[in-house]
Amino acid sequence: MFTGIIEEKGEVVAIDQAGGGALLSVRGPVVTSDAKHGDSIAVNGVCLTVVEVKDDVFTVDVIKESLDRSSLGGLAEGSAVNLERAVRADQRLGGHIVQGHVDGTAVLLSRDPGESWDDLRFSLPEPIAPYVAEKGSIAIDGISLTVTTVDDDSFGVSLIPTTLKLTTMGERRVGDVVNIEVDVIAKYVERLVVRR
Template sequence: MFTGIIEELGTVEAVEQQSDAIRLSIRAATVLEGTGLGDSIAVNGCCLTVVTVDDGVWTADVMQESLDKTSIGDVRPGDVVNLERAVTADKRLGGHIVQGHVDAVGTVVSRTPSEHWEVVELEVPEGLTRYLVDKGSITIDGVSLTVVETRDNRFTVSLIPETLARTTMGRRQPGDRVNLEVDVIAKHVEKLLSSANLLNQQSLDKLMKESKK
C-alpha cells in the first residue's frame, strides 16, 4: 500500500524489451534506503517489485498486463518518474490509501497557470468519473491529489508549487498520458450497493411470485 506522497523523482536508465514484458532500470537514492529484493516501489503510481539493486540503480520486470493497462510502456531512458516506497505501519498517511493498481490511463487536456497554483484538466475513459467527487481523492501518476471539479468525462485538479516542483505533474503537457487510480473505498461501496440492490430485487421477485399463488 502507498499514500500518494512522492518521495523522489527517479531517472529511467534503461528499458530492456522482452518478449512479453520489459525490464525497467531506474536510478534513485531515497527509495533505495532500506529497500531489498522483492520490496514494492510505485513508479508513476504503478506498483512494481524490486528485482535487483546495484550502485544506485534498481530494476523491475513489467509484465504485458501492466504495459496494456498503464502508461509505463511510454517511458524512455532519460525520463523522470515519480517514486514512492510502500508505506509502513509506523508512517503518517499523508495522502490517501493508494494500492498502486492503476484503474485507467487518462490524458492531460490543458494547464491553466495562476499566481500561486496551476489548474490541470484531464480526460478519463467513459465511466470512470462515477468514482470521482468534488473535493474527493484521485491518484495521478502516483500523486495523491484532490479533485476540484468533475464534469462529463473530465475533471480538474489544482497543483501547488511544491507538487509542481517535486513530481512529474510539473512537466506533464496536453496530450500526455497519465496513470489514474480512483479511491478504492468508492469501488468497494459501489460493489456493496450493487450486491444489496440485487438481493433486494431477488427478495421482491420472490414476494411477487408468492403473492400470485
C-alpha cells in the same frame, strides 16, 4: 500500499523488452537507500516489485498487463518518473490509500498556470467516471490529489508549487497520458451497494 506522497523524481536508465513485458531500471537514491529484492516501489503510481538493487538503481519486472493498462509502455531512457516506497505500518498516511493498481489512463487536456498554483484538466474515461467526485481523492501518476471539479467527460485538479517542483506533474504538457487510480473505498462501496 502507498500514500500518494511522492518521495522523489527518479530517472529511467534502461528498458529491456522481454517476452511482451519489460525489465525497467530506475535511478532513485532515496527509494534505493533501504530497498531490497521483493520490496514494492510505485513508479508513476504503478506498484512494481524490486528484483535487483545496485548502488542507486533498482530494477523491476513489468508484465504485459501493466504495460497495456498504464503509461509505462511510453517510457524511454531518460524519462522522469514519480517514485514512492510502500508505506510502513508506523508511518503517517499523508495522502490517501493508494494501492498502486492503476485503473486506467487519462490525457492532460489543459493547463492553466496561476500565480501560486496550476489548474490542470484531464479527460475522464467512462469506466472510471463513476468513482471521481468533487473534493474526492484521486492518484495521478501516483500523486495523491484532490479533485477540484468534475463534469461528464473531464475533471480538474489544482497543484501547489511543492507538487509542481517535486513531481513530474510540473513537466506534463497538454496531450500527455497519465496513470489514474481512483479511490479504492469508492470501488468497495459500489460493490457493496450493487450486491444488495
